Amino acid sequence: MARIEFKQLAHTYRADPRGLEDYALKPMNQVWRDGGAYALLGPSGCGKTTLLNIISGLVRPTAGRVYFDGVDVTDLPTAQRNIAQVFQFPVIYDTMTVYDNLAFPLRNRRVPEPEVKRTVERVAEMLELGADLHRRARGLSADAKQKISLGRGLVRSDVAAILFDEPLTVIDPHLKWTLRRKLKQIHQSLKLTLIYVTHDQTEALTFADEVVVMHEGRVLQSGTPQELFEAPAHKFVGHFVGSPGMNFLPCVLEADGARVDGVRVALAPDVVEKGRRVGGRFEIGVRPEALRLETEPRNGAPRVRIEALEELGHYRIAAVRLGVHRLKVKVPGEQEPPRDAAYLCFTPALTRLYADGVLVG
Amino acid sequence: MNKTYDNRAWFLVLPVFLVVAFSAIIPLITVVNYSVQDIFGPGERYFVGLEWFREVLRDTRLHEALWRQFLFSGLVLLIEIPLGVAIALMMPRKSGWAASLALVLLALPLLIPWNVIGTIWIIFTRPDIGLLGYAINTAGIPFDHTAAPLDAWITVMLMEVWHWTPLVALLAYAGLRAIPEAYYQAARIDGASDWAVFRYIQLPKMRGVLTIAVLLRFMDSFLIYAEPFVLTGGGPGNSTTFLSIHLVKIAVGQFDLGPAAAFSIIYFLIVLLFSWVFYQVLQRVGTGDRR
Numbered sequence: 171m172a173r174i175e176f177k178q179l180a181h182t183y184r185a186d187p188r189g190l191e192d193y194a195l196k197p198m199n200q201v202w203r204d205g206g207a208y209a210l211l212g213p214s215g216c217g218k219t220t221l222l223n224i225i226s227g228l229v230r231p232t233a234g235r236v237y238f239d240g241v242d243v244t245d246l247p248t249a250q251r252n253i254a255q256v257f258q259f260p261v262i263y264d265t266m267t268v269y270d271n272l273a274f275p276l277r278n279r280r281v282p283e284p285e286v287k288r289t290v291e292r293v294a295e296m297l298e299l300g301a302d303l304h305r306r307a308r309g310l311s312a313d314a315k316q317k318i319s320l321g322r323g324l325v326r327s328d329v330a331a332i333l334f335d336e337p338l339t340v341i342d343p344h345l346k347w348t349l350r351r352k353l354k355q356i357h358q359s360l361k362l363t364l365i366y367v368t369h370d371q372t373e374a375l376t377f378a379d380e381v382v383v384m385h386e387g388r389v390l391q392s393g394t395p396q397e398l399f400e401a402p403a404h405k406f407v408g409h410f411v412g413s414p415g416m417n418f419l420p421c422v423l424e425a426d427g428a429r430v431d432g433v434r435v436a437l438a439p440d441v442v443e444k445g446r447r448v449g450g451r452f453e454i455g456v457r458p459e460a461l462r463l464e465t466e467p468r469n470g471a472p473r474v475r476i477e478a479l480e481e482l483g484h485y486r487i488a489a490v491r492l493g494v495h496r497l498k499v500k501v502p503g504e505q506e507p508p509r510d511a512a513y514l515c516f517t518p519a520l521t522r523l524y525a526d527g528v529l530v531g
Numbered sequence: 532m533n534k535t536y537d538n539r540a541w542f543l544v545l546p547v548f549l550v551v552a553f554s555a556i557i558p559l560i561t562v563v564n565y566s567v568q569d570i571f572g573p574g575e576r577y578f579v580g581l582e583w584f585r586e587v588l589r590d591t592r593l594h595e596a597l598w599r600q601f602l603f604s605g606l607v608l609l610i611e612i613p614l615g616v617a618i619a620l621m622m623p624r625k626s627g628w629a630a631s632l633a634l635v636l637l638a639l640p641l642l643i644p645w646n647v648i649g650t651i652w653i654i655f656t657r658p659d660i661g662l663l664g665y666a667i668n669t670a671g672i673p674f675d676h677t678a679a680p681l682d683a684w685i686t687v688m689l690m691e692v693w694h695w696t697p698l699v700a701l702l703a704y705a706g707l708r709a710i711p712e713a714y715y716q717a718a719r720i721d722g723a724s725d726w727a728v729f730r731y732i733q734l735p736k737m738r739g740v741l742t743i744a745v746l747l748r749f750m751d752s753f754l755i756y757a758e759p760f761v762l763t764g765g766g767p768g769n770s771t772t773f774l775s776i777h778l779v780k781i782a783v784g785q786f787d788l789g790p791a792a793a794f795s796i797i798y799f800l801i802v803l804l805f806s807w808v809f810y811q812v813l814q815r816v817g818t819g820d821r822r
Contacts, residue, residue, distance in 0.1 A: 223716075226716075226720060228716050228719070247719075248716075248719040248720055249719055249720070249722045253720060254720060255716070255717070255720050257713040257716070257717060258713070259711065259713060261711075261713050261714050261716075261717040263731045263732065263735075264731075264735045264736075265731060265735045266731065274721055274723070274727075274731075275720075275721040275722055278721055278722035278723055278724065278727065279722055319717070322717075322721055323720075
């Protein structure tokens with residue numbers, strides 16, 4: 171178990187990078203707490219896997235250093251880093267039994283056989299692989315194979331962190347949930363540092379204590395799922411996290427709020443103050459969950475036209491038009507669905523202000 | 532699931548059946564026909580039952596050719612398969628000019644007509660003007676494949692290995708290229724040695740292509756004709772008379788169509804049997820299936 175730290179880390183796959191745009195990872199400083207469960211969330215090609223491979227040593231960073239518990243490991247090869255990694259597609263040794271698969275990393279490190287047996291049996295029990303221990307790994311289902319990949323990491327007592335590279339991609343949906351819960355249990359009982367790469371926000375939000383959102387080689391925000399949800403640090407985070415994503419509306423600042431297309435939207439006074447200091451192109455960001463549709467006008471709530479209503483089981487998503495802007499509003503299931511038009515109410519505490527795409531407050 | 536049964540679908544396989552019939556089944560039946568008759572001329576033929584088979588199986592020259600053939604094919608497999616795999620392992624893993632160059636160089640011997648290969652090696656190993664033959668003789672070792680049976684064998688083996696190892700290497704290389712990078716990464720994380728990577732990742736993943744390589748090399752080498760025929764003509768003596776060469780001597784040289792046909796059938800059955808055994812063994816080895 172270890173605390174992992176990046177200092178001025180950057181990586182490019184090109185031999186002659188001409189500018190920052192050629193970098194798969196832009197220069198960053200980042201700390202991964204010892205025993206933390208992190209999710210690395212971002213669209214395909216944002217640099218998640220590169221970052222993971224830098225931690226495990228499969229990729230050597232172009233610039234910057236990597237520290238495990240304060241020790242510089244940048245130049246250490248993978249085998250000496252004590253990292254375990256679970257890949258997108260299950261990697262198992264076909265010709266071996268489950269037992270031999272789990273024992274493989276230990277035998278390679280010349281661990282005495284009685285200890286191998288003890289450890290393998292303990293891990294197999296934890297992963298519920300006990301019944302299959304002496305079967306060939308080749309014939310097992312994808313989720314069992316993925317458990318074996320994970321198990322090969324868990325058998326090692328010295329493991330600093332376990333990295334997951336979209337490990338549930340090939341797993342059946344109904345097993346994903348079980349496997350994710352298993353991971354969570356293992357994390358709680360072993361207190362390992364886990365870093366979990368995914369582009370699936372549900373997976374990220376349910377798995378992690380802390381979610382790190384990446385986009386185009388940069389870490390845009392890292393925080394608890396709630397922080398990401400309530401106060402996205404960047405427009406991209408607002409779009410990417412949440413389904414549907416955050417609504418963004420261009421606005422101008424006024425004395426005690428913002429004006430969107432002639433409609434006044436209340437903001438906290440300190441936010442307005444801060445926005446004025448920062449300057450830039452302003453937008454307000456508001457989650458579909460932080461909007462309400464009312465049938466009666468109240469506190470000058472603007473009247474909006476309802477263009478579409480999407481049934482999603484226990485709730486609905488309404489697409490409404492406010493002036494020239496289109497917004498998504500979440501309508502709770504118990505509420506009578508509004509027809510044609512309604513009054514749109516904002517929640518001031520959950521209405522955010524962005525300047526040039528970055529959160530003001 | 533409900534399946535629809537419609538026997539008219541058999542018509543869809545009719546073209547394939549016709550092609551196979553003309554290319555394999557009808558010629559084979561012709562051979563069977565010859566093997567049970569004594570033919571003196573058109574309209575003058577007698578049914579002899581299994582007489583030709585008995586005669587062929589008692590033929591000591593054929594026994595010798597058969598053992599020679601097994602020795603040859605065995606050596607071919609023992610040398611070409613490991614060597615081909617070794618070459619494939621040494622080739623660049625990523626595509627690029629180096630990989631392309633290696634592929635072209637490997638493919639060259641495969642592009643040369645077989646009888647030309649025999650000719651090339653005749654000249655190459657001649658003691659008076661051949662590069663190899665002259666060099667060995669100059670080094671003080673007498674070497675002449677037209678006179679010494681061992682030298683003839685060495686020459687035929689060298690030619691065969693030079694000609695066909697590239698095929699094994701190409702197949703093995705294709706198998707290696709198909710292994711996802713994650714396997715190598717996982718192996719590095721698990722602390723696996725190079726040997727362990729070969730033994731537990733590369734070799735199992737090459738099972739399919741190596742099965743094909745073994746079958747092809749066994750069948751081809753067991754049926755070898757053109758190259759040794761051109762190179763040694765089966766000599767000196769009968770030392771490099773392999774089964775095909777012997778068969779042609781009976782069929783064309785002595786015009787004994789009956790024994791030749793009986794022999795062809797036995798020959799075919801041997802190849803079929805061994806190919807089946809190799810296939811079964813290679814499909815199961817190391818997988819734990821015991822069916």
